[in-house]
Amino acid sequence: MKKIIILILMVFLSACSFINPEGSNIETPETVKPPIYGKWVVTKYIYSDNLSNDNFMCKEIIGMDVLFANKESFIAGEYIQGPIYKTKKINLENYLYNKYNLNHEILSVENKDAYAISIKQSDLGAYEIIKVTEDKAFIFRNGFIFQISKSDDEIKDNELSLAIASKKDENIDASIETLGSKAESGLLLGLKIPDTSKLPTYNYKTIYIKFSDAGVENLYESSNILLPRLDGFSEVEIQRLFKGNETTDNLIIKKRLDSIDESQTKEKPIQIEDRNVLKNIIYISDDIINIENYDTNMGIKKLRIYEIDKLESKKALEVKDFIDPDKTQGENLLDIENRLEDSRNIGIFRQNGFWKLMGRNYNEEKNTYNDFDLNLVLPTSINKYNSLPIPMNEIKKFHSRIKDAFISPDNKFLITLENDMLKIYNIEKGDIIENPLFEREIGDNADIIMSQWAMGRYSRLWQKEISRKN
Structure with missing residues (x-):
């Protein structure tokens, strides 16, 4: 009898649900329906991390x-043969912030419990589906987000197979996979x-x-x-x-002039100094x-x-200046201000491949300070192209010595930054190619304080501006 009970339990467990409450990945057995199944339709364009993408193509x-x-x-x-499905239960707010550096409100859903489903063909990069209800989900791919809705709840297996067979033979020019290529x-x-x-110096x-489409065309250093x-x-x-x-x-900060163009007017530099105060640039963009x-x-x-x-007014921005008043992020302001002793003691740091807004509290007795993540998504001006289609934990699995990384918009x-080297790798079908196509020594313990992408022309x-000599 004891052996029979054990056998029954083994059969029952082998057919168990795909959901793992701890969030670990589970591959779907062939005998079980995939975690997302049936006929769906794209109903809405939600987001692209590349603001220059043509919305007409998205439509x-x-x-x-x-x-x-x-x-x-x-x-x-896009047709995918032999897809590998992996699923984990997630908290939508934490997951989108940590993996995509996005506010969950972008999806306009109330429920924060959801399922993240990766769909991958053996030699292709993965799509990610965030399933929030039985009939609503979101596709994440190449920096794009689209909403999908279930269109047929009763479709049979053979009908679904016929529908896929008819679609894969169609001549389709547009797909999520081909969007945004530059x-x-x-x-x-x-x-x-x-x-x-002895004194801090940088x-x-x-x-x-x-x-270019072929690879690294050139590298310039100033x-x-x-x-x-x-x-x-500006310099x-x-x-x-x-x-x-x-x-x-x-x-x-002074405007960079062309020594050949005598018609240019020399502008007064922007500058700031405080007696006996040393300055360390943490982050810089075109406006802050x-x-x-x-x-x-x-x-x-x-x-x-x-x-x-x-700058010369020395009026520092406060944490409230980085909160969109139209977003419910503002409801977190009181909690943040309670944790932050000085609302101006904030900084923009690189963390896991993203720019993050950090707070700093100072302990006068111990003469030490503590920096902590404020869990706020920064404005678009800072977040533009701030995307990692391959998560940082996967990049670090590729090479553990990588401390920072960027992925091109296409x-x-x-x-990557690796020890004292900057290295560039090819990505093919979502996979990083082992041997770098370019590498350059940049100095020990280098940190990124500015990152900006230029697209097209x-x-x-x-390139013309940076390559010229003053």
Whole structure:
């Protein structure tokens, strides 16, 4: 009798549900229906991490069929043979923030419990489906998000197979897989390398990587920060001043002029300094700069974010300035302000391949500070192209020494920081190719303080500007 009970239990467990409450991945056995099944249709375009993508192309995807079966599937223009389904239960808010750096409100769903389903063919990259109800889900692929709705609840297995067979033979020009491809792009990186001096000192440089469809076209390096702004490029530097026993850093931002063009007017530089305060650039974009101010008298390091055009007023932004009042993120403001002793003591740091807004609290007794994630999605101006279609944990599995990474908007190239090297790898069908196609030494313990992508003709304009000599 005991053996019979054990045998029954084994049979029962082998046919158990695909859901794992702890969130570990479970592959679907062939005898069980996949975790998402049947006939669905694309009903809405939700989001693209590339703001330059043509929305007209996205509209072509609306209304396309999405068919899920056990041994094959058809996802808005792409046929997948022998799909491998893996599923985990997730908290929607935490999952979207940690994996995609997105606010869950972008999906406009109330329920925070959902299922993340990856669908992968053995030699292709994975789609991810976030299933929020039995008849509503979202497709995540190549930086795009589309909503899908179940269109047939009663479809039979043989009917589903016939529907997929008819679709895979159609001549379809548009698909989610082919959206947003750009042949030319350029990545502008601002780097900070610590010096070995007694006082905190940093060397700054700019690297511009020009990509074409064939690969890395060229790489340019400048010994200071070159910052693209609406009216052209600016140069950013920190000048250290010594006067008696005082050591002060002067932050200077000045428009970059072309020495050949005599018609250009020399503008007054934007600058800021505080006596006996050293400055460390944490983050910079075309409109804001994040500085760590180190008061050498007090031994205190405070973070401040300034608008560049208002830098000389020394008026720092507060955490509320990074919260969209139209979003319910604002409901978290009181909780954040309770945790943050100084609402201006905030910084924008790289964390797991994304720019994150951090808070800093200072312990006066121990003369130490603590930085912590404020769990807020930063504005679009900072988040543009801030995407990792391959999650950072997968990138680190590829090489454990990778500490930071970027993926090109067309998902063809992986750019990494590894020890003292910058390396670039090809990505083919969602997989990173082992041997780097380009590598360059950048200095020990380099950190990224700026990252901006230029697309299409802008990539060539930036190339021309950065390659010229003053």
